[in-house]
Amino acid sequence: MKTMKKFHWFWAWDDEKEEAWLRQMAQEGWHFKSVSLPGNYIFEKGESVDYVYRLDYFVDHKDMPAYLQIFEDTGWDYLGEMGGWQYFRIKSRDGNAPEIYSDKASKAKKYERLILYLVIFLPIFLSMMNITSRSDAGYLRFFSFLAEALMLLYIYAMVRLIIRVTKLKKGV
């Protein structure tokens, strides 16, 4: 069977765009086969099917079986995981797109879990910046620059995610 490798990066706050892209790929006959970090997809060529894809953020591996069972019981296929992102798929009926979160409050919690997870990295970032900024060695200057760039990205991601949560909670 014909397969295709494709690199496709997405930002956590834009996960819905990724879902839409995967649906479009399926409509063109390219069906999700696997994904690995940092966004390496493998697709398999088949007939055009209107599959709806949903991404959840879930890292509680201890309770994974019970979590997946609920999805499976309601007709969702579990496709795999990439860095905490859980990929699910269901066939669309009459063009409608089923959701895995049926209200905004619970959807907001998905991004809150992600924010909480990101907070864990904060001390690592700060110590990295501390070490690299204390030295004048040339090669460390590069790492210092890298650490600062990462820190900026980190702050930006946090802000975007917090905006996402706030909007969902306000019901916008």
Add this chain to the structure above:
Amino acid sequence: MRLDYKKHLPLTESTAYILLALSEPLHGYGVMQKVETMSKETVKIGPGTLYGAFSNLEKEGLIAKVGEEKRRKSYLLTEKGRGLLKEHIRRIEILLENGLPTKDW
């Protein structure tokens, strides 16, 4: 006792229905089906929402795990959950009384 419920109220429609469904022991899929039937399909609960609701409600002591068959956990309303649901329904009854005249609009 009523004050104790304040932090949980008002319940969202899906939470109220999940609690109602759990007046008998049910697992995830059972809850979803029951809620859909009870609500005449006005409320549908997604699997992500339901999983989250189960863990939150259990943490808050409103429901308790009563069984585990294969990978399906079943839950039942606790005394605290019953009390909360009662208070929620009492408030809805008041709303309903006030809202009845809208039928003649």
